[in-house]
Amino acid sequence: MAGLTATTARRAAIGSRRLPRLSPYLFIAPFFVVFAAFGVYPLMYALRLSFTRWRGAGEATWVGVGNYVYLLTNPDFWASLGNSAVMWLLIVPIQVVAGLGAAVLLANARLRLRGLFRVAFIAPFVTPLVAMAQVWIVVFDEDYGLVNHVLGLVGLPAVGWLTSTAWAKPTLALLFLWKTTGFAIIILLAGLQAVPGAVYEAASIDGASRWRQFWSLTVPLVRRSIAFLVVVQTLAVFQMFAEPYVVTEGGPYGSTTTAGLYLYEHISASDLGTGAANSFLLVLLVFGLSLGAVRLLRPKEEVS
Amino acid sequence: MKQARPGPVQYAVLVLLAIAFLYPIWWALSSSLKPATEIITSPLSVGAVTLDNYRAMFADVPIGTGFVNTALVLAVKGAMTMVFCPLAGYAFAKYTFPGKNALFGVVMLTLMLPTLVLIIPLLLEMSALGWVNTYQALILPGSVDAFSIFWMRQVIAAIPDELLDAGRVDGASEFGVFYRVVIPVIRPGLVALAVLTTMNIYNDFVWPVVAVNDTEHQTLQVVLSTLAQNVTGNRVGADFATVWGELLAAGSIAMLPLLVIFILLQRHFISGILAGSVKG
Numbered sequence: 001m002a003g004l005t006a007t008t009a010r011r012a013a014i015g016s017r018r019l020p021r022l023s024p025y026l027f028i029a030p031f032f033v034v035f036a037a038f039g040v041y042p043l044m045y046a047l048r049l050s051f052t053r054w055r056g057a058g059e060a061t062w063v064g065v066g067n068y069v070y071l072l073t074n075p076d077f078w079a080s081l082g083n084s085a086v087m088w089l090l091i092v093p094i095q096v097v098a099g100l101g102a103a104v105l106l107a108n109a110r111l112r113l114r115g116l117f118r119v120a121f122i123a124p125f126v127t128p129l130v131a132m133a134q135v136w137i138v139v140f141d142e143d144y145g146l147v148n149h150v151l152g153l154v155g156l157p158a159v160g161w162l163t164s165t166a167w168a169k170p171t172l173a174l175l176f177l178w179k180t181t182g183f184a185i186i187i188l189l190a191g192l193q194a195v196p197g198a199v200y201e202a203a204s205i206d207g208a209s210r211w212r213q214f215w216s217l218t219v220p221l222v223r224r225s226i227a228f229l230v231v232v233q234t235l236a237v238f239q240m241f242a243e244p245y246v247v248t249e250g251g252p253y254g255s256t257t258t259a260g261l262y263l264y265e266h267i268s269a270s271d272l273g274t275g276a277a278n279s280f281l282l283v284l285l286v287f288g289l290s291l292g293a294v295r296l297l298r299p300k301e302e303v304s
Numbered sequence: 305m306k307q308a309r310p311g312p313v314q315y316a317v318l319v320l321l322a323i324a325f326l327y328p329i330w331w332a333l334s335s336s337l338k339p340a341t342e343i344i345t346s347p348l349s350v351g352a353v354t355l356d357n358y359r360a361m362f363a364d365v366p367i368g369t370g371f372v373n374t375a376l377v378l379a380v381k382g383a384m385t386m387v388f389c390p391l392a393g394y395a396f397a398k399y400t401f402p403g404k405n406a407l408f409g410v411v412m413l414t415l416m417l418p419t420l421v422l423i424i425p426l427l428l429e430m431s432a433l434g435w436v437n438t439y440q441a442l443i444l445p446g447s448v449d450a451f452s453i454f455w456m457r458q459v460i461a462a463i464p465d466e467l468l469d470a471g472r473v474d475g476a477s478e479f480g481v482f483y484r485v486v487i488p489v490i491r492p493g494l495v496a497l498a499v500l501t502t503m504n505i506y507n508d509f510v511w512p513v514v515a516v517n518d519t520e521h522q523t524l525q526v527v528l529s530t531l532a533q534n535v536t537g538n539r540v541g542a543d544f545a546t547v548w549g550e551l552l553a554a555g556s557i558a559m560l561p562l563l564v565i566f567i568l569l570q571r572h573f574i575s576g577i578l579a580g581s582v583k584g
Contacts, residue, residue, distance in 0.1 A: 021478075028391075028392040031388065035448075041429065043422070043425060046421075105310065118570075119566075126563060128507045128558050131528055138551060144344040187578070241420070242509045246529050279422075
């Protein structure tokens with residue numbers, strides 16, 4: 001009898017949950033208030049702004065697609081995208097390969113000190129980017145930096161890590177890699193650990209070599225994690241801002257002016273209409289790239 | 305790959321990697337405690353310990369203000385995230401209501417929005433409101449973020465409905481069920497959310513550097529970046545070493561709080577990072 005009452009009560013509770021009520025709307029309201037005020041409204045405003053010439057004061061002049069045409073025919077805009085593309089090439093492939101290698105080593109159940117390694121790898125991810133960017137300035141300084149000091153000890157000439165157009169990009173890419181590869185390792189490790197051990201046992205019985213196992217089993221099975229990583233890091237690289245802003249200020253000769261920093265330069269120049277147009281072009285590009293990455297890395301059976 | 309015991313090569317690779325990841329942090333911390341001139345003349349040595357760099361840095365840079373402002377933003381913005389995101393996640397996980405799927409779709413769509421696209425429009429909105437150089441400009445945008453809602457929805461969806469119904473039978477209000485039944489059950493998830501939120505707000509840079517340009521409201525990261533620009537902007541001069549010492553002192557003191565939190569709560573931290581990969 002008591003059980004029946006409980007069941008009835010539960011049914012009543014479930015039934016009432018199906019009715020439209022106020023509480024769920026109240027619970028989600030804060031997000032939508034904040035999003036409307038600081039997301040939708042500014043986006044709409046920016047869209048209109050991107051069709052005007054406005055320097056932060058006075059009347060805005062309607063210029064139609066003028067800002068977009070200006071950017072798309074401007075070599076500096078393309079140079080900023082080119083710089084970001086080079087950064088992407090210097091970062092993402094290395095991070096996926098190195099991250100996967102380290103994750104495979106960490107996934108070995110018989111590895112000792114695994115917790116310690118994991119902590120060491122993630123520590124850079126926790127440090128403030130601006131603080132580490134400062135350390136990079138000091139460590140890679142051409143005249144007094146640690147790296148050139150060590151090169152000098154072994155008789156090698158000093159390198160203009162942050163002052164030559166050839167080295168500035170790789171040096172910033174190294175900062176990005178140093179800071180986020182631990183994150184990549186954790187993501188890939190989780191993907192690997194979701195792979196059932198039985199799969200490997202079956203492969204061993206079939207006599208597949210370790211490399212064969214890696215390429216034909218491990219890589220396809222963590223494809224989803226790799227795809228996630230590539231999308232997240234593509235977004236991050238094309239929005240890269242703090243690294244060049246703090247370490248090189250976009251130089252030397254604009255060689256580290258990334259897409260993100262170029263966008264910011266419109267703000268400092270009070271050229272806000274162009275800046276808004278640049279934002280939307282960048283969003284389109286980033287969306288396109290992420291979609292492309294997802295498509296390329298989607299597991300084969302899901303491709304229709 | 306559970307068969308073979310890792311050999312010396314594997315250990316060597318991992319140890320080298322660990323050194324590469326940890327050395328820059330250690331170098332910055334240890335160099336900040338060296339006499340400034342030695343940072344330049346003998347960057348590899350570890351010798352005399354001095355607090356001179358810290359003294360000079362505190363005298364030159366408003367880093368105290370930076371810490372106070374960051375703490376303030378962290379407290380208010382962090383609290384908003386910790387209250388409103390689990391609440392919204394609960395509504396999306398455990399209620400059926402008209403428009404739910406569409407509304408959740410909007411939440412997911414905002415996840416795809418790159419931060420950069422909002423910078424200029426938000427800045428204009430702030431100046432229209434007269435909010436440039438205010439705390440509300442630092443706090444309100446992004447204070448109830450889509451990712452945390454998505455994550456909390458996943459966490460709360462795992463709670464059995466029976467538990468919630470039992471709470472309702474006991475006569476708890478809708479908010480009472482959330483507060484007395486849901487919150488205690490998801491405590492580990494909340495700790496992970498707190499750790500990740502703290503890291504994100506503490507390290508946030510792009511928005512604070514745009515929204516604030518007076519010393520009074522600068523967050524810690526903005527204070528650090530102005531110091532760095534003084535260095536790159538004024539390379540020559542006898543006090544070059546002094547500035548480097550200050551730079552490393554400021555960087556070290558800024559990274560310590562998070563490193564300590566990370567070492568104490570690493571398990572929660574890692575589960576926080578992993579929660580993010582679920583959305584892939």
